[in-house]
Amino acid sequence: MNGLNAILVGLMDLMLSPFARVAPWVGLVFWSAVLGVGMAVIFKYTSNQRAIRRNNDRTTAAMLGMKLFKDDFGVTMGFQAALLKRIGLRLWYNLPPLLVMIVPIVLLMIQLAMRYEQRPLALNGPAIVELNINPEHWPTAKDLQPQLSGAVLETPAVRDEYEHSVSWRFSPQTVHDAALTWQLDGDTVVKQPIAVDDPDLHVQPVWSTRPGPGFWDGLLHPLHRSFPADSPVQSIVIHYDSGSTPIFGLDVHWVITFFVVSMLFALLSKLFIRVYY
Amino acid sequence: MMLDSMVFDIGPITLSYVGPGAGVALIGSFLVVAGAIFSAFIGLLTWPIRRIIRSIRGRHAMAHAKVPRVVIIGLDGLEPTLTDQFLEQGLLPNLAALRERGGYPRLGTTCPPISPVAWSSFSTGANPGKHNIFDFLGRNPVNYDPQIATVRIREPRRKMKLGTWVIPLSKPSITAERRSRPFWSVLSDAGVFSAVLRVPITFPPDRFNGVQLAAMSVPDLLGSQGTYTLYAEPGSDVPDEDQVEGEGDRQCIEITQNNGRYVSYLRGPINSLRAEQPELRLPFTVTPSGDGSAVMRLDGQKIKLQPMKFTDWINVTFKAAPGVKVRGICRLYLKQIAPRFELYCTAIQIDPNKPVMPISHPKVYATYLAKLLGPYATLGLAEDTSSLSDGVMDDQSFLQQSYDIHEERERMMLDAVLRVPRGMITCVFDAPDRIQHMMWRYIDESHPARPPDPPAELTDAMRHMYQRMDETVGRIVAELRENDAVIVMSDHGFKPFRRGVDLNAWLRENGYLTLKEGAELPSGRYLADIDWSRTKAYAIGLTGIYVNQTDREGQGIVAEGDETQALIDEMAAKLTGLRDDDKDAVAVHEAIPRARAYHGPYAENAPDLIIGYREGYRVSWAAATGRCGETVFTDNTKAWSGDHCIHPDLVPGVLFTNLNLNAETANIIDVAPTVLELLGVTPPGHIDGKSLLWTEETSSN
Numbered sequence: 001m002n003g004l005n006a007i008l009v010g011l012m013d014l015m016l017s018p019f020a021r022v023a024p025w026v027g028l029v030f031w032s033a034v035l036g037v038g039m040a041v042i043f044k045y046t047s048n049q050r051a052i053r054r055n056n057d058r059t060t061a062a063m064l065g066m067k068l069f070k071d072d073f074g075v076t077m078g079f080q081a082a083l084l085k086r087i088g089l090r091l092w093y094n095l096p097p098l099l100v101m102i103v104p105i106v107l108l109m110i111q112l113a114m115r116y117e118q119r120p121l122a123l124n125g126p127a128i129v130e131l132n133i134n135p136e137h138w139p140t141a142k143d144l145q146p147q148l149s150g151a152v153l154e155t156p157a158v159r160d161e162y163e164h165s166v167s168w169r170f171s172p173q174t175v176h177d178a179a180l181t182w183q184l185d186g187d188t189v190v191k192q193p194i195a196v197d198d199p200d201l202h203v204q205p206v207w208s209t210r211p212g213p214g215f216w217d218g219l220l221h222p223l224h225r226s227f228p229a230d231s232p233v234q235s236i237v238i239h240y241d242s243g244s245t246p247i248f249g250l251d252v253h254w255v256i257t258f259f260v261v262s263m264l265f266a267l268l269s270k271l272f273i274r275v276y277y
Numbered sequence: 278m279m280l281d282s283m284v285f286d287i288g289p290i291t292l293s294y295v296g297p298g299a300g301v302a303l304i305g306s307f308l309v310v311a312g313a314i315f316s317a318f319i320g321l322l323t324w325p326i327r328r329i330i331r332s333i334r335g336r337h338a339m340a341h342a343k344v345p346r347v348v349i350i351g352l353d354g355l356e357p358t359l360t361d362q363f364l365e366q367g368l369l370p371n372l373a374a375l376r377e378r379g380g381y382p383r384l385g386t387t388c389p390p391i392s393p394v395a396w397s398s399f400s401t402g403a404n405p406g407k408h409n410i411f412d413f414l415g416r417n418p419v420n421y422d423p424q425i426a427t428v429r430i431r432e433p434r435r436k437m438k439l440g441t442w443v444i445p446l447s448k449p450s451i452t453a454e455r456r457s458r459p460f461w462s463v464l465s466d467a468g469v470f471s472a473v474l475r476v477p478i479t480f481p482p483d484r485f486n487g488v489q490l491a492a493m494s495v496p497d498l499l500g501s502q503g504t505y506t507l508y509a510e511p512g513s514d515v516p517d518e519d520q521v522e523g524e525g526d527r528q529c530i531e532i533t534q535n536n537g538r539y540v541s542y543l544r545g546p547i548n549s550l551r552a553e554q555p556e557l558r559l560p561f562t563v564t565p566s567g568d569g570s571a572v573m574r575l576d577g578q579k580i581k582l583q584p585m586k587f588t589d590w591i592n593v594t595f596k597a598a599p600g601v602k603v604r605g606i607c608r609l610y611l612k613q614i615a616p617r618f619e620l621y622c623t624a625i626q627i628d629p630n631k632p633v634m635p636i637s638h639p640k641v642y643a644t645y646l647a648k649l650l651g652p653y654a655t656l657g658l659a660e661d662t663s664s665l666s667d668g669v670m671d672d673q674s675f676l677q678q679s680y681d682i683h684e685e686r687e688r689m690m691l692d693a694v695l696r697v698p699r700g701m702i703t704c705v706f707d708a709p710d711r712i713q714h715m716m717w718r719y720i721d722e723s724h725p726a727r728p729p730d731p732p733a734e735l736t737d738a739m740r741h742m743y744q745r746m747d748e749t750v751g752r753i754v755a756e757l758r759e760n761d762a763v764i765v766m767s768d769h770g771f772k773p774f775r776r777g778v779d780l781n782a783w784l785r786e787n788g789y790l791t792l793k794e795g796a797e798l799p800s801g802r803y804l805a806d807i808d809w810s811r812t813k814a815y816a817i818g819l820t821g822i823y824v825n826q827t828d829r830e831g832q833g834i835v836a837e838g839d840e841t842q843a844l845i846d847e848m849a850a851k852l853t854g855l856r857d858d859d860k861d862a863v864a865v866h867e868a869i870p871r872a873r874a875y876h877g878p879y880a881e882n883a884p885d886l887i888i889g890y891r892e893g894y895r896v897s898w899a900a901a902t903g904r905c906g907e908t909v910f911t912d913n914t915k916a917w918s919g920d921h922c923i924h925p926d927l928v929p930g931v932l933f934t935n936l937n938l939n940a941e942t943a944n945i946i947d948v949a950p951t952v953l954e955l956l957g958v959t960p961p962g963h964i965d966g967k968s969l970l971w972t973e974e975t976s977s978n
């Protein structure tokens with residue numbers, strides 16, 4: 001999983017590299033549009049287009065029928081029933097492309113989330129880091145302290161005996177190469193890089209969680225290598241602030257932008273690739 | 278579950294979705310469900326109110342109705358003698374069942390007995406003098422130009438020229454020539470709902486409480502009544518567009534092979550948005566596949582052409598201006614690739630999904646049918662008889678096309694039966710008429726157009742057609758309730774058309790018509806070579822003869838009044854009993870003066886003399902288009918070998934019903950008042966027919 005994540009992260013870095021120095025929404029809109037068209041093409045070739053078209057036609061017919069034969073209550077209800085059946089079929093016909101696209105789109109969304117969901121820490125701004133310790137190693141983590149590189153510690157450790165976690169407040173002092181390092185059980189060294197706002201870059205990968213073992217954890221938290229099962233540290237969470245991708249002065253969540261733009265371009269692609277939804 | 282698949286919660290991502298298809302489906306479905314629930318709720322809430330309003334407006338619609346529903350199945354041209362024969366042979370069980378339940382009288386027809394006239398009398402319950410339809414083709418008396426007798430389509434009155442563009446500032450006008458009121462409009466006034474499908478002469482559609490799909494007179498995209506196209510390599514046997522006499526239009530486009538493929542174009546309508554009015558064209562290529570089939574690329578579509586098979590309906594879009602599209606549908610038929618490439622294309626018809634002109638009432642009804650049943654033929658005369666007459670198509674492909682259209686119509690009728698539980702439903706099926714026109718030569722051994730030793734499937738084609746019509750009746754009746762009234766009827770019967778009578782040649786022989794000096798025989802189409810200063814009478818259309826009358830015709834020479842009447846009487850006397858000496862037979866049963874045939878405000882628009890031919894005769898192809906030939910009588914050697922344009926007494930239609938009617942002298946004009954009475958509506962004064970229901974008076978008689 002770490003290998004796959006590394007490839008995906010690298011690929012997405014490459015895709016967004018032309019947009020690194022422009023407003024964040026430009027890259028988001030561009031790739032949303034491209035992916036919208038791409039998804040339309042995939043949809044076309046993985047769905048039963050003839051059946052979808054026929055079903056859409058009959059849905060329209062049922063709606064028109066309600067208008068044309070509105071005087072008879074029984075007939076109108078018959079059209080209502082037909083309409084519900086058509087809607088069910090519509091969802092059914094969407095299932096195959098949905099199954100085909102679900103994995104790549106989820107991976108893609110994770111990659112986009114890594115760039116747009118959270119923002120890096122401000123230079124000199126406060127931040128919280130939280131270590132979740134393997135319960136077996138909790139006794140030996142009693143005096144655990146981070147070594148800071150390019151950052152300063154602002155508070156002593158706060159230990160949660162019940163959750164087996166330790167937290168500190170710190171603030172980054174440099175843009176590049178800021179990191180926190182812990183040494184547990186004498187020989188286990190854990191280093192966690194800190195994402196700090198780089199004025200030269202508009203889109204930076206940021207991910208709050210460095211996950212523990214497990215396939216899904218690794219899949220859903222791709223930026224950092226996951227901890228092995230026997231690691232004294234189970235996960236590290238740095239609490240970054242929510243990201244923002246303003247478009248023309250409006251602060252729109254990046255998922256909404258992605259949703260609207262990709263839908264719009266997928267619909268527009270009907271003009272030249274004859275796809276029916 | 279679907280929603281769960283659509284939206285994920287992955288770590289910091291709070292919302293996501295998988296693809297536009299699912300997105301559109303989910304949002305679209307949600308909106309549709311919400312809309313459906315909302316409309317159902319509103320429908321439930323307002324139904325009692327609407328019911329009250331309807332009964333007030335409709336003056337207690339159907340309160341006096343004798344039956345909940347009247348269903349009329351029109352089988353255009355079903356011939357009584359053939360029907361009798363097949364009934365006797367037990368081949369028509371569904372019609373026989375109706376005969377047993379109700380009756381099976383002859384149904385008198387109109388003068389002349391042709392579909393536009395007869396179905397207009399069916400609709401209005403009136404003689405043609407009141408509904409103004411006398412023929413397919415008429416003439417403008419001022420300049421003698423031919424004109425479609427059933428509808429007028431005029432360009433927008435106001436236009437604005439902007440450089441090379443012409444912007445219309447008003448809508449084109451489409452006006453029906455049929456006058457009087459159809460009985461579904463009368464039913465509408467009483468709040469009764471009707472579904473009227475493909476009844477001839479319903480273009481432009483009527484406005485009434487119900488739904489209607491127009492039929493005869495609906496043009497194709499070229500504005501004609503049906504123009505097919507033949508794409509043929511040089512050396513192919515193609516009809517001469519200027520010389521061929523027939524019932525429709527054709528165009529032949531030469532096509533040549535280039536780099537292994539054929540390149541040509543579909544001809545669309547004139548682009549009236551451009552000052553120079555160019556023809557809109559849609560290019561296509563055809564690439565032979567090597568196995569006798571070919572692949573056509575047309576308008577972004579890849580279409581497989583199988584040899585000797587029709588394609589499905591193909592959507593075509595002509596772009597007249599940015600954002601202005603003219604949509605049509607057509608079917609293709611690959612005749613052959615070798616030795617010479619030949620491809621047939623039906624007339625490009627109005628796309629019912631997005632009609633460029635109103636072909637239904639309400640306008641969305643055409644769309645509703647297209648969405649529900651798929652694309653369908655919209656042309657008034659959809660079965661392409663011209664291509665068979667011209668030898669471009671063969672009998673089997675013509676039959677295939679006719680039955681495909683018939684099936685489309687049957688599905689429409691069955692849908693109407695499902696959707697209209699109370700009121701009136703009628704649909705006219707044209708297949709019997711078209712097939713009898715073209716296949717009669719196979720049951721008539723003395724017909725000049727009969728080929729030697731025709732195959733059995735063609736000599737059986739008529740019997741097969743009657744059986745198919747019976748099956749259609751069976752399928753429709755099976756969907757009806759016991760107390761529904763059923764009427765199965767034809768507008769006229771059918772007879773052979775062996776010999777053509779050139780009325781213009783007869784007029785010329787008898788000194789009533791003179792051609793211009795130097796004019797050759799046959800003369801030009803549409804009365805082109807007539808010397809009006811020396812012509813007293815002329816013929817155009819299927820029906821009869823017009824007097825070249827002063828104060829009416831542009832260059833008339835016969836005075837109105839006594840002189841005209843004397844001329845009419847003189848010609849009628851000569852024509853009645855006119856003999857065809859070559860065949861030793863009487864060709865004309867009776868020539869009927871207009872005044873005797875019609876009464877009503879529009880009677881004067883009819884031909885002055887209506888010719889009622891004997892069986893086997895009809896007006897010749899040349900005279901019908903206003904030509905004058907060399908001889909009065911000619912053999913009809915065209916595939917169009919059966920006809921009904923003879924004396925009305927000789928070609929009645931049929932009437933099957935599950936009602937016990939007083940119908941010994943039933944006529945087509947009696948159907949409308951009968952339906953009105955069945956549905957509890959008093960027939961209005963303009964109706965000439967009488968109800969066929971038994972009254973106390975008729976019962977005692």
